[in-house]
Amino acid sequence: MFEVNVYTRDIKNISKSDCEKYFSKFGIIAELHPETNFETDSGFVPFKVEFPHIEFLKDKTFLSGFEFYSDSYDYSEDLKQIKDLISAQNKPRGLSGFFKKKATIEMPSVETFIFDSKTDELLKQCKYIMTLSVGSEDSFEFILAFAFASYVVEMYNGIIYDTYSGKSHCKNNLQAITDEIKEYYDGLTPRTLMSHTFEGWV
Numbered sequence: 001m002f003e004v005n006v007y008t009r010d011i012k013n014i015s016k017s018d019c020e021k022y023f024s025k026f027g028i029i030a031e032l033h034p035e036t037n038f039e040t041d042s043g044f045v046p047f048k049v050e051f052p053h054i055e056f057l058k059d060k061t062f063l064s065g066f067e068f069y070s071d072s073y074d075y076s077e078d079l080k081q082i083k084d085l086i087s088a089q090n091k092p093r094g095l096s097g098f099f100k101k102k103a104t105i106e107m108p109s110v111e112t113f114i115f116d117s118k119t120d121e122l123l124k125q126c127k128y129i130m131t132l133s134v135g136s137e138d139s140f141e142f143i144l145a146f147a148f149a150s151y152v153v154e155m156y157n158g159i160i161y162d163t164y165s166g167k168s169h170c171k172n173n174l175q176a177i178t179d180e181i182k183e184y185y186d187g188l189t190p191r192t193l194m195s196h197t198f199e200g201w202v
Contacts, residue, residue: 001135006149007126008158011070014038022151026143026181027053033201038130042069047144048198056190061198064140066148067133075114075124083112115159115168122170123159139194143181150177 016032023030029050036045046065051057113120130152132145149160153171160169160177169177 001133002162002164004132004134004145004149005161005163006130006132006152006158007073007123007161008128008130008152008156009125010156011128011130012039014152014156018155019148019151022155023049023144023147026147026178027051027185028143028147030144030147038068038070043067046201048201049140049144051140054185054188056193057188062140063196063198064138064144066141066145067131067135069131069133071129071131073126073129075120075126078114079112082114086112115161119159119168119170122157126158137194138196139188139192142184146177146181150174 016036020030020032029052031048033046033048038045044065045068046063049062049064050060051062052059111117114123132149134141134145146160152158153160153169154174157171161167162169167176
């Protein structure tokens with residue numbers, strides 16, 4: 001299991017219908033559970049999905065999704081925690097550390113960023129963080145999580161952080177996410193597919 005973090009200015013106005021339309025960009029016919037509310041929900045977010053562009057998946061309907069959690073986000077608090085962590089790691093320890101500290105020449109301070117100077121300017125405007133957890137027991141979770149993350153970033157000018165690769169993506173480099181999804185599609189085969197047939201909403 002790995003996580004995708006999505007930082008955004010807005011979570012209250014995420015539109016189910018717009019999200020479903022956006023998924024068609026990735027060849028997905030998607031329908032969210034009718035009671036889905038991203039402002040208040042946590043836990044598994046179910047999707048009814050079809051993949052008509054993939055030959056061996058044609059005329060089949062699946063139930064898939066991802067784990068979803070959201071919280072308020074404060075850039076200054078996040079940055080402070082990073083600075084505190086860096087400070088603790090660099091703190092001299094023991095008697096030898098004491099002598100090293102006395103002998104060390106004062107170095108000029110280096111500006112700290114969460115991502116980089118450009119991305120952090122956007123991150124400062126984000127008020128929410130969404131965590132999408134992707135498991136390994138369903139072949140479509142990865143695709144749906146990254147498609148949803150792309151939707152949020154493109155519509156609400158946010159940032160995707162892939163904790164597995166350590167890469168961040170914003171509106172101007174979403175093609176990298178599209179390429180990853182395409183590559184994942186290319187790896188799907190009838191033999192390795194793990195899926196759940198859609199049998200109705202619970």
